[in-house]
Amino acid sequence: MSPEVYVPPPAGQIHGQPESNYGQPMQPMGGYGGQQQSTTTVIVQQPHTQQNPLKLVDIYGTREWSTGICDCFSDIGNCLFTWCCYPCAVCQLASRTGECLCTPCCVPGTEIILRARIRTIGGIRGSVCNDCLTVNCCGPCAACQEHRELRNMGLNEIQNYLKYNWKVKDDVPMLTPHEIRILTRDRAPRTCPIVVPSYKLIFFYNQKSASTYWRYLLHYIQNISTVRKPFILQDPKKSGFTFLRDFNATEITYMMYSKNWTKATFVREPRERLLSFYLDKVVRSPFTQNLCRANISSLGELLKVIKTCKRNSHWESQVRAPIHFYKEMMIGKFGNISKFTKALLTKIGAWNSKVETWLKSGELSQRYRNHSVGSANKLHLFYNRYLENEIFQMYSWDYKVFGFKQHYIT
Numbered sequence: 001m002s003p004e005v006y007v008p009p010p011a012g013q014i015h016g017q018p019e020s021n022y023g024q025p026m027q028p029m030g031g032y033g034g035q036q037q038s039t040t041t042v043i044v045q046q047p048h049t050q051q052n053p054l055k056l057v058d059i060y061g062t063r064e065w066s067t068g069i070c071d072c073f074s075d076i077g078n079c080l081f082t083w084c085c086y087p088c089a090v091c092q093l094a095s096r097t098g099e100c101l102c103t104p105c106c107v108p109g110t111e112i113i114l115r116a117r118i119r120t121i122g123g124i125r126g127s128v129c130n131d132c133l134t135v136n137c138c139g140p141c142a143a144c145q146e147h148r149e150l151r152n153m154g155l156n157e158i159q160n161y162l163k164y165n166w167k168v169k170d171d172v173p174m175l176t177p178h179e180i181r182i183l184t185r186d187r188a189p190r191t192c193p194i195v196v197p198s199y200k201l202i203f204f205y206n207q208k209s210a211s212t213y214w215r216y217l218l219h220y221i222q223n224i225s226t227v228r229k230p231f232i233l234q235d236p237k238k239s240g241f242t243f244l245r246d247f248n249a250t251e252i253t254y255m256m257y258s259k260n261w262t263k264a265t266f267v268r269e270p271r272e273r274l275l276s277f278y279l280d281k282v283v284r285s286p287f288t289q290n291l292c293r294a295n296i297s298s299l300g301e302l303l304k305v306i307k308t309c310k311r312n313s314h315w316e317s318q319v320r321a322p323i324h325f326y327k328e329m330m331i332g333k334f335g336n337i338s339k340f341t342k343a344l345l346t347k348i349g350a351w352n353s354k355v356e357t358w359l360k361s362g363e364l365s366q367r368y369r370n371h372s373v374g375s376a377n378k379l380h381l382f383y384n385r386y387l388e389n390e391i392f393q394m395y396s397w398d399y400k401v402f403g404f405k406q407h408y409i410t
Contacts, residue, residue, distance in 0.1 A: 063240040065124055065145060066152045066224050069134065072144045074223075075151075082144050089143045090114070096150050097121065111135045111142070118146050122153055123246065152222055153197050153242070175253045179322050183252060184245040191313040192243040193320070194218055195255075199348040202244060202255060204265035204329075206318045208273045208280070210337055214266060215239070217341070220358060221350045256325060262348050264330040266340065267318045267402050270395035271409070273334075275382055276375040277314050278302050299382045303390055319397045326401050333402070334376075379409050 072079040082089040087104065093114050094103040104110040115131040118124070134142045175183070185192045193204045196218060203218060205211045224240045244252060255261045268276075281287040282296050289296055292309035296302050306315050321329075330347070332340030341359070345351035383391075385408060392399065392406050399406055 063123060063125065063238070065149060066222060066240065067145060067148045069138070069141050069145050071148070072141055075144070075148055078144055078147050082140050082147070086140050086143065089140075089147065093118075093143060093146055093150070096147075111139055115142060115146060118149055122149060122242075124149075151198060172253070172257045175249060175256065177249075180249050180252060183256070183321055184243075185320065186245065188311075188313055189243075189245070191320070192245050195242045195244055195246070196222060196348075197242060198222065199350050200261045201344075201348050202261060202263045204263070204320050206265070206267060206273075206320070207314045208277045209266055209268040209318065209334060213337070215241075217359075221345065221355060262330065262344075263321075263325060263328065264332070264344055265318070265320070265326075266332040266334075266337070267398070268334040269404050270318075270398050271379060271383060271388065271391050272375050273318075274302075274315060274391065275299065275379060278382070279375055279378075281314060300387055303387065303394075317395060317397050319401050323401060331402060384410050 067074060072082075090104045090111055091101050094110065095101045097114060097117050099114075104114075107113070112128070112131050112135050115135060116126075116128055119126050119131070183193065191205075191207065193202050194215070195202050199221070203214065205214050219240070222240075244255075247255065256263065277288075278299050282289070282302055288294075288302065288305070288309075291312065292305050294301075294305045294309070296305055306312075319326075330340075330344055332344065338359075342351060345355060388408055388410060398404060
């Protein structure tokens with residue numbers, strides 16, 4: 001006997017709302033016990049927070065250098081080049097940051113200026129005084145570090161970064177401010193897509209969908225200093241990541257439409273994802289009770305609460321980009337995380353024996369296993385037909401975009 005299948009609302013509507021209203025707050029659903037609740041369920045767009053368009057980066061920086069000043073031997077070729085011809089290395093630094101190749105020959109103190117410029121490009125913490133001391137005490141080591149930083153930031157392929165001169169093809173429309181706000185998650189900085197410039201990757205991660213696993217992995221392939229505490233990875237200012245919001249509208253448009261940039265996301269079946277959230281953030285810890293100021297003793301009560309509680313990425317829809325981008329996006333699902341990891345890293349050129357050995361070592365699983373609650377094997381213990389119908393409606397976009405089957409498990 002084939003499994004029963006959920007019958008969705010009339011074609012063309014989600015919760016009684018036309019598909020053309022994607023990104024707008026959906027109409028409230030009926031409450032439990034026949035009561036109507038004035039709520040918003042799935043939010044894809046985040047309201048815009050007014051920001052100063054002239055301020056590009058945090059003046060204090062958001063991260064540290066991705067490699068140390070004494071890590072010269074991690075890139076032997078760069079080390080030998082700088083040691084044999086330091087002036088040539090400095091000229092190349094000038095060229096890679098958008099300046100004239102001959103600038104160091106004409107402008108006094110260029111090495112200090114370039115180091116400060118690279119810090120600004122990458123949002124790296126530091127000061128001009130520190131730059132001056134570093135360059136004067138060990139100029140070749142500083143130049144090697146700067147070359148490695150530019151390489152890790154992808155500026156060996158993306159030239160003249162500060163000139164913002166990427167061209168968008170005439171047949172490709174510029175992304176609208178509305179679409180930019182959806183992509184950059186301007187009200188939820190902790191969930192902004194991660195950009196790996198050196199591998200030309202934009203990764204849309206989702207809470208309760210192995211997000212800790214992916215953050216550790218993206219740290220590792222970029223050679224960012226090892227972080228063992230998950231809360232640091234979740235802090236945009238301390239994680240060391242580059243985010244999509246760090247780029248302007250022209251750059252984001254170029255990256256999202258370019259065939260040279262890989263766009264990827266990793267998602268989880270909504271019933272399993274919400275149950276994982278319930279077991280981890282309600283049963284195991286008082287996170288949701290404190291956030292929503294409510295007593296929650298069952299999965300059904302959680303569904304009630306999140307309809308009226310302020311939005312949170314742990315239970316929001318996993319559709320985090322305009323729908324048409326998912327047609328060309330690599331989409332991984334929770335059940336095939338190992339296979340998808342290898343496929344993604346192979347495509348972007350990051351898969352190698354070192355990464356494979358690290359993944360098999362168990363070090364990564366030890367770091368994120370505290371979040372594991374085994375929700376996939378407990379679905380039948382917590383769900384009934386009524387709750388499943390609620391999930392099918394609340395996360396209708398997840399089922400539609402990612403192709404999850406709406407088969408009943410109860």
